[in-house]
Amino acid sequence: MAGNEADSPVPPRFRAKQSHVAAPPSPPSCAEGSGVEVVPGGAFEANSPAPPAPPFPKKKERAGAAAPQAIALPRKQVSVERAASRLIQAGFLVGLVAVWYLASTRWGVNRLLLPNPLAVYDNLLDILRSGEFIDDLETTLEELAAAFALSATGGITLGYLISRSPYWIAVFEPLFAAIYSIPIILFLPLFVLFFGLGPASKIALGAAISFFPIVINTIAGFGHVDRLFVMAARSMGASDYHLFRHVLLPAASPVILTGLRMGFTTALLSIIGSETLASLAGLGHRIVHLAEAMEMARMFAYIVFVIAIAVTLNTIVSRLEARGKRD
Amino acid sequence: MAMAAARRRSLLHGLARRPWLARLLVIAALLALWEVAARFLVDPLFLSPPSQVIMSLDKVFGTRGVPAALQLTLFELTVAFVLAVAIGLALGLVIGLQPLIRRSFFPIVLLLYCMPQVTILPLFILFFGIGAASKIAFGVTHGVFPVIVTVVAGVQNLKPILLVSARSMGASRWQMFRYVIFPHMVPSFFAGMRLGMSGVLLGVLLAELYVSVAGIGYFTTLFTQNFDPTKLLGLIGVLAAMAIVLNAVVRRAENHFARWRTE
Known part of the structure; x- marks a missing residue:
């Protein structure tokens, strides 16, 4: 796995350019916007800061394209969609905490496995206040x-x-x-x-x-x-x-x-x-x-x-x- | 005289032409250094020379329980990898193909991916016990996020024009998935599988080292506490070789399946 790169008579310095062209699209890493990501077990891949792929065409946009107010529509739609996704995120997190709370208080999940979130919060405050950390x-x-x-x-x-x-x-x-x-x-x-x-x-x-x-x-x-x-x-x-x-x-x-x-x-x-x-x-x-x-x-x-x-x-x-x- | 010089020149020349030969020499030099250090400089309770480690590999395998432990660890790795890839592919497709879901949940996935999961390792032991289940679960949570992220990225990199033209030619949803989305996703999917494999290795081995009753973690602890570096090094060497082989297999598969795009 390591040998093929070195066996070629052309030193990597001269080949760097062309090997990048063929590189598959690298995944976004933990921190977004990294230039070169080294992945375990291989040579580095260069991901040129390619523009993010345009989103999928939406039915509403295509339908509205013929309408006179076509220019105003997309921006409004984008902000509505952003708000919707924020709402879903917030709802997801609130739901998670709610399930946690219900599981530890009502549904009888053992306290040794899942403590009450309120108790966790109290403990967190105590840790921060006492400075024992x-x-x-x-x-x-x-x-x-x-x-x-x-x-x-x-x-x-x-x-x-x-x-x-x-x-x-x-x-x-x-x-x-x-x-x-x-x-x-x-x-x-x-x-x-x-x-x-x-x-x-x-x-x-x-x-x-x-x-x-x-x-x-x-x-x-x-x-x-x-x-x-x-x-x-x-x-x-x-x-x-x-x-x-x-x-x-x-x-x-x-x-x-x-x-x-x-x-x-x-x-x-x-x-x-x-x-x-x-x-x-x-x-x-x-x-x-x-x-x-x-x-x-x-x-x-x-x-x-x-x-x-x-x-x-x-x-x-x-x-x-x-x-x-x-x- | 002239012949010796010529031979030396051809040797150097050969070395210059073949970097892998020099690489082998570097490895050999490191092993020699280790051998000398272990034989003459370091307390034999802590380090044993590589020759002795290699010679006593059969003794490591002869220790009662070690072959079973290796088998168990390999089993945990396999199950965790398969689960991580299956769950990651399903979630990645759901998240990647629906714009609203992607915008809502992809940031959450990235946040979870960045979290140091080792802090919740004790929780896994509490929930899943000290047997194989906790190792598998911990391996899955390490391996699943890279798979999700790469699948989402692969689906996103699809050119919209391909989807539009497929639809305008009357492709059904399934046909679009089978003939447009899937082939374009394959290269990044295999890249995700490779990252997932290193994640699974990390997760399973961390959980094994943390607490283990029959897996390799049990034996590394045993050999460490008995000050038996020969067996410890042998076992770790075998595991490292296993990791290299598994990574190489996934990498081969990736190169193989990503080829159509570059041609």
Whole structure:
């Protein structure tokens, strides 16, 4: 699976363009609007920011096209449809909470399986007010910061060095892609064996898992810069520094930013995951601890809290990525 | 003398022509490093050399319960993958083909896709028990979202003109699905299957490592607590190989079925 790319005599740098044309439409990722998405187990796919496909023709629009007020109709219709979908979303969420409430109060679902949503809400307020989450949050965020710093510096440095030669790209890119397709969380027992139950094993595992998207995207970013730009800059007398600063870096940075965003997301995920599986402190540990103590309402409250934290962090990182790409 | 130089040049030349050879050399160098480190530098309680791991693979399989555990894990993976693909395809079609439903529920799907699901792993154990059911359920929730998202994206990428022309030529709903929507959806569907496979692997293995009574998670815990790195590495190696093979199979299928579009 990894070999076919490298066996071709043409180095990837020269083929980058044509291989993109044939790429299938890539799915929207977690954070929308990403430029290049590396998927596990394969070379990167470039999804040029294609305009979203026009919606299906609607019967009403076609019927109204002949009418005199045809121009005014679509806009009104769009806003009506948007309101309708918002309404459905709100109704869905309200219905979900209502079912949850009824299930826990009226329908006799065991409290140990599904606590009352009001109790969860009270617990959430209590957690936020008492500030007992601060220690665990600090542990998790410190692990995250250390792991991401390690994988970002290591991944970008190594990726840049490899990308300097088409030959090294051909040697290493399939290797990294193959390793990236293994769920590295499998190696958690080894990490625990080497680094103990404390933060060190989480940092090491998070760094190891987030290293791969970053290094693969860095190679893709620096290695697949259009040759024409490089040649033009060289022929106009650009020094190595100028070439890097004004050609390579601007061309590569969107792809690298995507890699960093993916690395951050996976680091967060794997750190919370490894805290859940084997640890002494941290948000994941707290959830497991409460689950084992059968304090369901508090556990649900912590789950809501952790999900809110994770979604906030991911949103911030996606915003930063989008801003970095715009500049 | 001249011949030796020529041979050396041809060796280098051959290496330059064949990056996969260099890749094998890199892997071999890493293994050698591991071997040296394990033999001379690290406490044998924590790391054992790769030669010993490979030699004792038969002992791993000879451990009572390990073959059954591997079989159980493979079974969980298969069931979870099939369920994730079936549910994901059905939901993706429903969400993708109805504009109102898509606008209402696709944001919810994306939000759920972004959630760190591992935080609710203890809930799965509570609801589904510590047996295979919780692993399958957790694998399904990891694998289903990429499938939904790619199916919706694939249906959306369909050119409206194809639908309009099919309808104007009098195609029924079923015919439109069978001859227009389905063939155009196939490439992204297989891309979704690949992403779903890595999701299912992640979910099932996470749940296995969290708590397990008969699956591989039980044995990784056992070998870790017994400080038996030889067997632990052997078992993890077998699982990693399994993951690589499964990913490769799905990827092959994707390349095969996506071909008609590029030709």
